[in-house]
Amino acid sequence: MEFGLTSDQKMMQESLGRTLERVCPLERVRKAADGAAPDVLKAIAELGVTGILVPEEFGGLGLRLLDAALAAEMLGRHVAPVPFIASSVMAPLALLGAGSQAQKERYLPNLATGELIAGVALSEHAAGARAKAGVAAKNGKLSGKALFVLDFAGADIFVVADAFGGLHIVDAEAKGLERTALPTIDATRAIGELNFDAVDAEPLSENPQAALDRMVDAGRVMLAADTLGAGGRMIEKAVDYAKERKQFGRVIGSFQAVKHLCAEMIAELEPCRALIWYAAYAFDEFPDQARRMAAHAKAHTSEVGTFVARTATEVHGGMGFTDLLGLHYWFKRIGFDRQALGGPEKVRHDAAVAQGWVGN
């Protein structure tokens, strides 16, 4: 029994952290457009992060969801404006779970290197359909609308879930596909809307329903890990600021009113780490717990993340509220993570269903 990280995992996290510190400082984040910074993507691809879940035979690192969660934590920590959750986690899982050998050979190697970017459109399946969204598949063609498509900007292909839980690959340039970006509070990541008018699609037909559930679970664990990283960094920033900023002739970090806020933040966030590690591990090892634990990790870390985001901002006083300091990039990243793939109430409902407490 060992509930902790291996030295390889710690090294991977540290080296990703060092790289991001170098290539993705706040000034770079500010300049990123549409949640994309190609140079940052290239740097993390060189470390293998884009191929973290892709098996070695297809040119990836062949690691597990816990390793992906550790990478997601670092990306959140540095509010990295790169595709990851859809392109490097959910799309490879779709191909691995429901793709044919030929499809795996065709897409996985390029996803692994980061040369191919895949958006993922399954929001209706994960969080319910809005504004009559939903995609119908007929004779190999897709029609309808998909909202809140993850890793949207710069995507070369999209993995699309239809209303019956079937999975399809669609070329971004396909005829009849209309793409519309949806600006969010979080400028570091891109989402969008896809409108399909009899668009050619390639089905992923080997057990797509199971693959779809796995994609949602994995995506939720990644969003939780992203919040863990962003929240952890916000606490560090708050503590550092409170140790420097002076008012009434002393550093504000010596006031209990301020200290206790910092203590509450870390006390709430640290147990999320263990919950996320467990959820990621269960994804690979305990399939019967995977859905429930992913949901708990996502919902609970979202609640804690919201608390940390506002509290760390308050500790910074007026400065925290300005664009000058840039703290809001972390605040907004956490806000995005909370809503994507279902808000906390919806996700908790899924956890209730998964353990038979209530019908679907």
Place this chain on the structure above:
Amino acid sequence: MDLSYGPEYQAFRDEVRAFTAKYADRAPRGALGGDMRDWQLLLIEHGYAARTIPKAYGGFGAAPDVLKSRIIAEEFLAAGLPMGMSGQGISMLVPTLLEVGSEEQKRRYIAPTLRGEIIWCQGYSEPGAGSDLAALTTRAIEDGDDFVINGQKIWTSTAAQADMMFCLVRTEPDAPKHEGISYLIFPMTTPGIEVRPLVTMTGRAEFNEVFFTDVRVPKTDVVAGRGQGWMVANATLKHERGMLGDPNQAGTRLKAIVELMQTEDVDGRRLMDNPALRDRLLKLQARVHAMEFHGLRLLTAGLKGEDPGVARLIVKLMGCELNHQLAAFAIDALGELGMLYNNSPHIRNGGNWQWSYMFDLGLIIGGGTAQIQKNIISERGLGMPREPKPAKV
């Protein structure tokens, strides 16, 4: 990360499971079942209580193995059987004596304490020394071969039943605050000790006040030497804070609430079918899991001899708060039944939720208040500055 236990531990689990199945009817459960002391002896004999305490001191003498301890706890929880005796003697005094006691003290006190023959109480807090424990003023003045104690303690649980007390007293009134304290142990039958029950908001006297008037204690009954009391107390508090934040208790409570919500109904509808209640239950379930896995993380760090840093310091704060929230939620789920108390008709679970809701507030305050815990977390865990000393006037 590897949560499998391997064959050695699987075999051990099977052994524990066989025990819980075989001896379930001898376990004391509420007013039913066997006697707690007999149960304790049975557990020590099989190595499920006092497991790592040397045989010479009445324990089972196994090598420390936190995984086996965890397996025992898991299997007893799953079988719904009580673990061995707890209380301040076993949880706090025994580890303290093992760490800093003299050989004579270990031989004399540990074995009967483990067997439940000596019940202990802790004399730490005073009316003027709570969070600021080192401000204690109960004095022990040297007189021949004895110390003579005068003063008062408060918040002394089990003082009325206890045979012995471990007690912090000021032996060096002129020494600096933290250096003039000694840790004494003495029988509660010593002349000059008066115990007055302290009734709390629960309506029961879970605590007492203890008054000392010229209480004579031989100088040999100091633990770890005169003036070393603060060091000894810190060793003891470490054990207490671990005990107070126990995540197993939260797991047990959660299980009971799930059962309650699946069996109790209002207007012919299960509580579980009420979406607002269910959502609150799920929030708490996530917290219980988070603390459970957090415990596994600390356990692993301990196994590897790593210092988990701030992660360790949050357990008392978060664990006590979670237990209290669970009781509070159970009462809300019960609705109007939640306001019943004592032996009211219709009361559920013997009124335990109501009692816990009140008593657990005491646990949030006791053993270092939540605010003291936050000072510890921010100062020692996050390296934030201490509150400046007030200017001298």
